[in-house]
Amino acid sequence: MKALMEVQGLTKRYGGFTALDNVTLSLSDDAPSMTAVAGESGSGKTTLARMMLGFIEPTQGAVLYGGKDVAKMSASEKRQFRREVQPVFQDPFEVFNPFYRIDHVLTTPVKRYRLADTDAKAQSLIEDALKRVGLRPQDTLGRFPHELSGGQRQRVMVARAVLLRPRLIVADEPVSMVDASLRATILDELRTLNRDLGISIVYITHDLTTAFQICDNIVVLYRGTVAEAGAVERVIGDPKHPYSQLLVSSIPLPDLDKVWGADEIPVTEANAARLNNGCQFAPRCPSVMEQCWRAPPPKFVPDTQRLATCFLYDGSAVAPDDDVASVFRPPETARLG
Amino acid sequence: MNRFFASLRRNYEQGRISAILVLGLTILIAVVLFGVVGSLFVDPINATVGAVRPRRPPGADYFLGTDSQGRDMWTLLIYATPNTLKMGLIAGFIGVGFGAVLGLIAGHFGGVADAIIRVISDALLTVPAIAVLVVIAGNIDRMSTLIMAMVVASLGWMFTTRTVRAQVLSVREKAYIEVARVNGEGPWEILFAEIMPNIMPYIVASFVGTVSGSILAVIGLEALGLGALEEMTLGNTIYWSQQSSAVLRGYWWWWGPPIVVIALIFIGLFLTSVGFDRFANPRLARR
């Protein structure tokens, strides 16, 4: 398997605090995939995304793009990388410089990456990209960001990424600030990009329902470590790790037959002080065992297409290498066309 | 240009351009016109030493009386006002230009540049202008309004640096800066094309503040007799009236009119800066 991007043993520390701890994940180049990264607030999702985008440097480990370490790239390699790996940010307002019209974020990459040699070509490129995300160029161009709705703004940002025809889009909570009704539309567009243009997408979210709907695989992070990973049907449909279980059972569904667990979740973290080297989830875990405090659990593979870092599955096979992608299922190319 | 007017209109409609700003600018323009237009109607000779009978109260011959050096106060005022404004503006431009660039660099690039700029600006913040002026005054054979303006500017940039730096730090964290990076913009382009336009209101507000601070400092130094005494300025007029004990003698027309003009300049600048404050801080505009 040829890898598009490899995240190798990635660790990030802020001062003494470990935001991300030894995460390995490779994205296949053969079949453009959609991978979700989920987890509670502060679990290290954004940290991971920013390292994948080359915005911050890892404390340990490396991000390889096309086999090259992003941190050690030459200027021209970096340019290439910049162009091929594009972000979509969470807040659809902050991504626009209020001083400029919408056009600014679209024309700049065309100019900087010399995507077109004539103005007309540039114009048609931009209009194409906008149409692709369901925006009408004549209604969109020439406006100031605050004149557009949140949904429209987010679509412009997707259009911006489309324009560059990247190989990988890292979308950090792209819809958490967008209304429920628009959310669907935007995610649908991301999925279309993946299918139609073959762009790999890393979708970062704490919303498991949308992850379930659009992604092939998911990585659940807890305090910087991988709790569970694998195909979405597996991980969300039948979570194994106590944390994923908690997450899934906490999803508020507009489904009156599926009520929230009546059991209240313990609020205070008893024994938090005991934790030093063991499983990060141990203090909150309802099925915590003695060994959980001692050492971090390895990546067990309780059944196919998933792994869970939990001693409950002691005895199952352990993932052959550290790479969580090893248990991923191939993308549903079948649905194409 | 179109964009400028569009944004002007938008700002006006959003209540960001207030009556206060308009009033402030009007006063300032009136003061400038007083100097510019006034000079068409008076003979500059009357503002030279010994040109008219000294120490005359206001009357038919001398509209605002004459001073102890035999100068016509009205003429003097007309020539002094633009000179004083000029010093403020020059100091404002130099101070804010310098201060803003340093603030931008310190905020944007951080690290060593930031540390150096911060320590120097904080240290200079503690040095009183008088100390520097004494040195400069001693080192040149003739004080001029231009030099005064430079001296004041040399100590008037630190506040701008502080504000601009703080603003850059907050703007720098905005997501659109990262967007600019992935859009292929370089660090300087980001600084000047992405960051700077957004802190322009602060720079402008800081300019107004620096201009009035500079005028205050210039007049203060002049009133201490440290100015360019040969040139006609409002501060020098105050100095000479102090030298001649004009207050005690009840010769209000020596110190009264310059004080009124100075006050008008300050009120104008002050209202303008309040107006710009609302501009830079939309929350204020709503009240």
Next chain:
Amino acid sequence: AQVEDMPRNETLVLTPWGDQPAQFANVENWHPYLTSVTHQRDVMQFTVNEMLFYTNLNTGELIPWQAESYEYAPDFMTATIKLRDGVEWSDGEKFTAEDVKFTLEAVRDAPPESRGAAAYNEWIKDVTINDPLNVTINFNKAAPRFIRDYLALGHENHHTILPKHIWEGQDFATFTNYDPDKGWPVGTGPYKLVLTTNQQEIFDRRDDWWGANAGFQDMPAPKRIILVPVSSDDAMGQLHIANQVDGGRQLLIGTFEAARAQNDKLQSWNTEGPNWGAPDGCDYSLVFNMMKEPWNDVNLRYAINYAIDRDALNDIGYEGSQKPVTYAFSGYMAGTWLGEGSPLQAVLDKYNLDDPSQDKVDEYMANGGYAKDGNGLWAKDGAPIRVTVRTPAFIQPILAPLTQQLKNAGFDAVQAPVDDTWLPDIQSGNFDTMVFVHCGSLSEPLETLQHYHSKFSRPLGETIPTPIAASRYSNPEYDAIIDRMDAVTADTSPDSGYMKDAAAALDIALRDLPQIDMLEEFHVVTFNNTYWTGWPSAEDPYVAPYTPWEAFNVVIHNLKPSGAE
């Protein structure tokens, strides 16, 4: 020590002369010979200290005080002073010839920065005591003017006798002469220091003063003298209006008039303006650096002279309170040897320098080979003549009008910033032109005339010994006349040889015009009659009216309570 309150009408409040910081410095140092400690000229001289003699500069009359008389030997190589009997120090010790000998020799041997040390070292060989009340000074060379100049004139910073029993064995350079427990400073004057702070120096009357006991003088009327600092003309005016001071710092004429309008008890020397003030022996002159091009050109100097309108300078700079002059002979005793029939007056009249005229400017400039350039400025070989008008701060009022007059006459004149570099520059010759205060004759013409003697002149770059020789003028012919005059006492009768020499010297001085004298300085000394009367004035000129001059002690003894509550 506890200081009691004293009614205002028994207290005399004075300020130092000139602008002072609003705080006194060195308040615990009462050494009268330290140049930088100004207590002597500010207050000590009319409270704690007295002098051997004073002089009424208005008349030339000698006022013996601690001494009764002095007498020169015919060759002027010695002088003998007879002390008054009954003079006592404030600690009860007798004032004797020992003290005089000690003081004169101590000053002679003092470090150079001490007041008078250089002069004493030049003139005094030693001092011999004849008896306790009789002392003879032996000079190094003929010194016909020494006693008058240093011990009798009663003019600023001349000298007081120190109590030997206190000063002997002290280090003259560092002794502070202050110890309230021991009653220091000790002097023969009727006042003792009771409080010295940065805000006030307070002296209370000492009722065991020798003068009253010996029947020499009545006790002075003020029971307390307070010296307070004052930093500006304005402030002084305000203090006068509020009756918070009785005298001291002079006022500007305008301030004086304004203050008098609010307080009719204020007086100056004269009863009418604008010449309210009294002369002080100095004038304002424009000095040329004779060692520099083009200032060594007499045509240029004359042209500048005729560009100057002294009346206008007086009017604009000083509101008419000064007096136009063409040479530095002061208004004091000059009256006795100038005027109708005086050979000196004839010379002044002959040159008639106070005659502003653009024609004469043009004429002299043409003579000198100057022409006006494209900007209408006088120039030679295309280079305009830049006249930099520099002054010390205390002559600043003249700066603007003088510059303007020169500009009007076609000179490229500029005002220099007012700071204190002017004197070092004078000393080293690093200047072109300078407005300076030229202090000349209080008594005889020689006092002024000697200033152009080449013994004070030095080549450019070398320091001149006295700033009065700023022009660095030198002329052997002139020197010879001055040397002649220096060896004899002044005989100011019109036909004397002395006066003939004086006229000859003056003629040379005005012919060469190394400096242009412009205005005689008249200070509007201001006294307040609210609590104290009896101040000296033109109507009652018993002594010169300046507090920094030693003879002000005589004023203290002439004051009378006004009777005001």
Next chain:
Amino acid sequence: MSKELQRYLLTRFGQFLLIIFVAVSINFIIPRLLPGDPVQTALARLQTAGGAQNVDIQAVSASYRAKYGLDAPLIEQYFNYWMDLFRLDLGVSFANFPEKVSTMIGNALPWSVGLLATATLIAFLTGSLLGARLAWPGAGRGIKTLVPMMMVLTSIPFYLLAIILIYFFAVVLRWFPPAGGVDTTRIMRFDWETTRDILNHALLPALSIILGNIGFWALGMRSQMINVLGEDYITFAEAKGLPPRRIFVWYGMRNALLAQITALALSLGHVVSGAILVEVIFNYPGLGSLLYVAIRGQDYFVIQGVVLMLIVSLAVLLFIVDLIYPLLDPRIRR
């Protein structure tokens, strides 16, 4: 004390020392950049004192030079300068030799601090209160008219205000003494009479500073307060049914004042240099007058000493603000 707090304090202290170092070095250089010879200049003023014309200039300047350590190489002078500073020795005044500069400053300081700092604080407090009231909805008519008047007064530099005040209250009306720190004949004691006399003299200068500054603080406070009043916690405080006064003071002003503290420190530090003219105009015996006279007389070490005072006091004030800021704003206390 937490590790973070310790580190915060240490960093701040380091910065403080660095700033002092730079500023003090600038202060060392400043007079040395003056043209001419400081000793000659010092002698100049002696000579104008009259009578000293027969002092031997050469000898005196040599002896002064040695006395003030000005014959040493620059780097050595710099070193000595620091050594002297540690001994609190600021040198001597040329103009008032052998008076110590530290003594002169010590004498002037209480007057300046008493007058200027008090007046600045009063202006700060009343101005802030007024500004806060102005931002508060439903501000009374009185305040709405009072504050603009204050703004106009603020627009006049306060030394000019001093001139006007003197003219009306001391010259025309004669309600207050126009000059000085106390009556000339007052014997200073710790009693009511003296205190009243001092206050009486301080009133006009203080008033000119207060009137000249109040509007500045009012305006700053107003805009801070408007910001604060837009915060959610104010709405929530209202929703809690708190009395308006409580909200005004503890939720509004308390937060709005935070932003004003640094400005206060800066202005306290600049009080002396800013108020030189006020002191000069009122003949007030403070640092301002001292500096003024020293500048006019180019009294080398006195200028240096006073400026040093200003620099250090401002740096110290800023440092203190840094130190107490965490106490005022718990958010910084991390």
Next chain:
Amino acid sequence: MSAPKEVDPVLEVTNLNVHYDTGHGPAKAVNDVSISLKPGERLGLIGESGSGKTTMATALMRLTRPPGRIASGSVMLDGKDIMAMSARELRETRLRDIALIPQGAMSSLNPVMRLEEQIIDAIVAHTSGMKRAALNARVEELLTNVGLAAEVARRFPHELSGGMKQRAAMAIATSLSPKVIVADEPTSALDVVVQRQVMQTLGRLQDGLGAAVVLIGHDMGLVAQFADRVGVMYAGKIVEIGPVRQMIEAPRHPYTRLLVDSLPGIKVKQALIGIPGLPPPLVNLPPGCSFSPRCPFAFERCKNEVPQPQEVGDRQQAACHLYPEHSALPPMPVGPNDTEAQP
């Protein structure tokens, strides 16, 4: 639990209008809204961003601030009209009778006061004569009620996590056992686990106090999990209101229907369908039904006539011209996902 039936409403809002004055005229952020709430009832209000939920919540307590103003309407709380109260009465009523859990709990606590002071402030403003010790005990009790340790009382807001702040605000809101609690998106910034914890706490408190709750949110799932009755807001109006099950299973208003449809589940993968178009600008509402430009069923009448709320089922009301002609919502027409989609 379900609401008791024939009891007088504790809160009755009639024809409430709240406008923001803008440069272009008034923005009708709350437009003729009437709702009533029985004691102990849980009412959910959902609607997309900008539909006027917060405006409504603040207006209920008369906390509306310029440029907003309450143009008309009444809010009867237990028989007393909040809109007509004196300032003093109003102050006493707030918190004691009706309490707010603000939208931004993150920023609703005074950053410079310790939590306990902020709680005590609230209590002291309404009761007199309580001793410090009693107050402290009460603070502890309140914090325990919301699941916070007593030690938290000594902390400053920035030392609390988002969930803790939200609970703290809840503790303050329930400190005087109010009759009505208005909770404005109390969990929108929290992740699901914490969200659930907080909502469960709120539910427990409500049970204990017997207070009525208005829960505002934009997440249908969350509201469905909590409320008995749900109202849907669109452009300042309540377009449909009814018991929660009916609203999800048989929505009558096209907007409600589209909203429910846009919610993804986790059972089967399905097409994600959003609602095309944008809400209208509040200063310039279309003449007829505000939703008509986006409505797949819109017909001529919708563009001219403002629909009034009408009964469309058991205790279910909708403001839509489809009724009473239709008895249920017709099947969705399938059209391109386009802004200008028309039936």
